[in-house]
Structure formats: C-alpha cells, structure tokens
Amino acid sequence: MTHALQYDASLADLRRAVRGEVLLPGDAGFDAARRPWNLAVDQPAAAVVTAADAADVAALVRFAAGAGLAVAPQPNGHGATGRTEGAVLLRIGALDAITVDPVARRARIGAGVRSGDLQRATAHHGLTALPGSSPVVSVAGAALGGGLSWFSRAFGWVADSVVAFDVVDAHGEERAVTAATDPDLFWALRGGGGDYAVVTALELSLRDAARVHGGRVLWEGRHTGVVAEAFRTLTADAPRELTLWLELLHFPGAEPMVAIDTTFLGPEDEARDLLAALDRLPPRRSPTPAARCPSPSSGASRPSRPSPPRE
Numbered sequence: 455m456t457h458a459l460q461y462d463a464s465l466a467d468l469r470r471a472v473r474g475e476v477l478l479p480g481d482a483g484f485d486a487a488r489r490p491w492n493l494a495v496d497q498p499a500a501a502v503v504t505a506a507d508a509a510d511v512a513a514l515v516r517f518a519a520g521a522g523l524a525v526a527p528q529p530n531g532h533g534a535t536g537r538t539e540g541a542v543l544l545r546i547g548a549l550d551a552i553t554v555d556p557v558a559r560r561a562r563i564g565a566g567v568r569s570g571d572l573q574r575a576t577a578h579h580g581l582t583a584l585p586g587s588s589p590v591v592s593v594a595g596a597a598l599g600g601g602l603s604w605f606s607r608a609f610g611w612v613a614d615s616v617v618a619f620d621v622v623d624a625h626g627e628e629r630a631v632t633a634a635t636d637p638d639l640f641w642a643l644r645g646g647g648g649d650y651a652v653v654t655a656l657e658l659s660l661r662d663a664a665r666v667h668g669g670r671v672l673w674e675g676r677h678t679g680v681v682a683e684a685f686r687t688l689t690a691d692a693p694r695e696l697t698l699w700l701e702l703l704h705f706p707g708a709e710p711m712v713a714i715d716t717t718f719l720g721p722e723d724e725a726r727d728l729l730a731a732l733d734r735l736p737p738r739r740s741p742t743p744a745a746r747c748p749s750p751s752s753g754a755s756r757p758s759r760p761s762p763p764r765e
C-alpha cells in the first residue's frame with residue numbers, strides 16, 4: 455500500500471519533470487497512446503511520455519532513476535513485446551529532424567524518423583539509405599536490432615551504416631557515441647538492442663541510389679517445398695546486387711501463401727535472367743510480374759505487398 459502511494463506521487467511529479475506530453479492511466483487518450491503498432495500486443499504502462507527533444511529524454515531518465523521507474527523507449531511498436539508493466543513508455547516521434555549532406559553522403563536524423571521519410575529525403579539528392587520492408591519502422595529501432603534491408607547483400611545491415619549516435623545514458627547524461635569516443639557502446643548499439651541507452655539521434659552514411667528492379671511473387675502455400683528449393687538454388691550463387699527473401703504468409707481468413715521478395719540493384723533484363731528459375735515454378739498467385747522502381751527519385755524501393763500498409 456505504501457509503495458502504491460509513493461508510486462502515484464512520483465507519476466504526478468512526472469508532469470513537472472518533463473516538457474513533453476505526459477499521459478497517466480485514466481487520462482483521455484492514455485489507452486490510444488500506450489497502444490503499439492502491433493495491435494496483437496496489449497501493452498500496459500505506468501505512463502506515456504512524448505519527449506519534446508533530447509534534453510527532455512534526459513530529464514525523463516533522471517526523474518525515472520530517482521523514482522525507481524523503468525523507461526521503455528518505443529518509437530512505433532512494430533517490435534512490441536507487452537513487457538512494459540510499471541514502466542514509463544517513451545514516445546520519441548517528435549525527434550523527427552532530417553538533415554542530408556549530399557557532399558559527405560551522410561544523413562543526421564532524430565531517433566523518431568521513420569524509414570520511409572528518410573528515403574524520401576535522401577532520394578531528393580539521388581542518394582539512398584538502407585530501407586527494410588516497412589516504411590513506418592523507425593530507423594533507430596531498425597539499426598538497434600541490426601536492420602535487414604532490401605539492399606543488405608550489397609551494402610550490409612542498417613547498423614553498418616551508422617557512424618554516430620547521440621544517446622542519453624542510464625544517468626540521464628547526453629552523450630555523443632562513435633567508434634572513436636566509446637568503441638564498446640558503439641559496438642553494442644549496432645545490433646545489440648535498446649537496453650544500453652536511449653538513442654536520440656543518429657548519423658548514417660548514404661549510398662548513390664541505384665536503379666532497382668524488384669517485387670514480390672506469391673504462390674499458394676502447398677507449393678512451399680518447390681519454392682523453397684528454388685530459393686535455395688538461386689541464393690547459392692546470387693550476385694551481391696540481388697537480395698531474395700523467402701516468406702511464409704498466413705493472414706487471418708486467408709489460405710497460407712509462400713512468397714519470394716526480390717530486389718536487384720541493376721537493369722531489368724539482367725534481373726529477369728537471374729530470376730528465370732522462378733518462371734519454371736507452378737503458376738503464381740500474384741497477378742502481375744515484379745514491380746519496377748523506374749528511377750531513384752521514386753523514393754522508398756518497396757516491392758508490392760499483399761497486406762495494406764498501416765501508418
């Protein structure tokens with residue numbers, strides 16, 4: 455009982471500790487604010503804070519440390535686990551600044567920036583970052599987990615493209631982290647997850663935007679064996695410019711499907727030669743051949759998806 459009373463007092467003080475929006479249980483909008491992108495996960499939280507900026511993140515961490523509260527950063531909730539009971543859920547969508555230096559081929563972004571927004575900003579300069587399958591995933595969330603991209607076979611993981619992080623550490627101190635300043639933390643942040651610090655900004659290296667040919671090809675699930683075998687054969691000696699993903703899909707109310715997602719950084723005729731084995735498989739479910747991204751300026755190179763995108 456004593457513990458519960460202290461807890462409530464701490465949460466009430468939270469509104470004075472940070473400048474961003476604080477929502478507590480019972481507040482209008484609290485349930486919507488704690489909901490992750492992944493609606494299958496029910497996510498309890500002691501409070502939801504939308505940080506105004508990096509200094510606000512630092513203020514929150516210092517306050518939480520003093521009050522014995524955990525802080526759970528969650529830009530979006532694609533990777534929501536629901537293990538947030540008693541924690542302050544930290545939303546960082548307001549940290550959404552993007553600066554592209556086309557000469558240095560670098561981008562500096564806030565930790566709330568979404569992959570699709572970064573793609574649009576870099577495409578404007580004929581450059582690209584490393585997009586994955588969802589344009590609404592945060593670049594920070596993807597990089598902290600490694601981040602597999604449509605271009606990964608040619609250019610590596612999203613984490614490989616990070617050259618610097620701005621973080622708030624467990625003491626509530628703002629720090630710039632690079633391979634030179636803090637090699638161990640820099641190593642851990644690039645794929646080790648979000649438990650080492652709260653990332654507030656990143657600097658990434660960019661690539662020239664190549665011409666892309668790619669798309670998703672779908673078959674009925676009963677053909678999974680032959681499709682998987684074709685995938686194994688194709689990937690055994692595919693050039694680095696060709697990325698293939700094999701996916702088993704089972705949407706509610708639909709028959710299971712198997713898919714191969716293809717991305718080729720090169721001309722269409724070369725892609726068709728490399729993927730000719732797919733033409734010899736059983737008839738496809740997908741009504742159209744692979745989608746094309748005709749020019750780098752068309753932004754995020756995302757093959758067509760059978761499920762509607764969600765913001």
Ligand SMILES: Cc1cc2nc3c(=O)[nH]c(=O)nc-3n(C[C@H](O)[C@H](O)[C@H](O)COP(=O)(O)OP(=O)(O)OC[C@H]3O[C@@H](n4cnc5c(N)ncnc54)[C@H](O)[C@@H]3O)c2cc1C
Nearest residue numbers: 528529530531532533586587588592595601602648652653
């Ligand atoms: C439809 C869909 C498509 C996907 N496609 C791909 C893909 O192509 N390639 C790929 O690699 N992954 C993919 N994923 C996985 C996705 O990249 C991860 O789940 C990623 O963490 C989601 O980013 P988010 O912004 O939603 O993070 P959230 O789910 O909001 O956060 C996930 C975790 O990351 C950590 N975290 C996030 N931001 C910060 C921060 N600023 N500071 C500290 N910790 C932080 C926290 O520990 C948090 O719990 C996909 C997921 C889905 C649902």
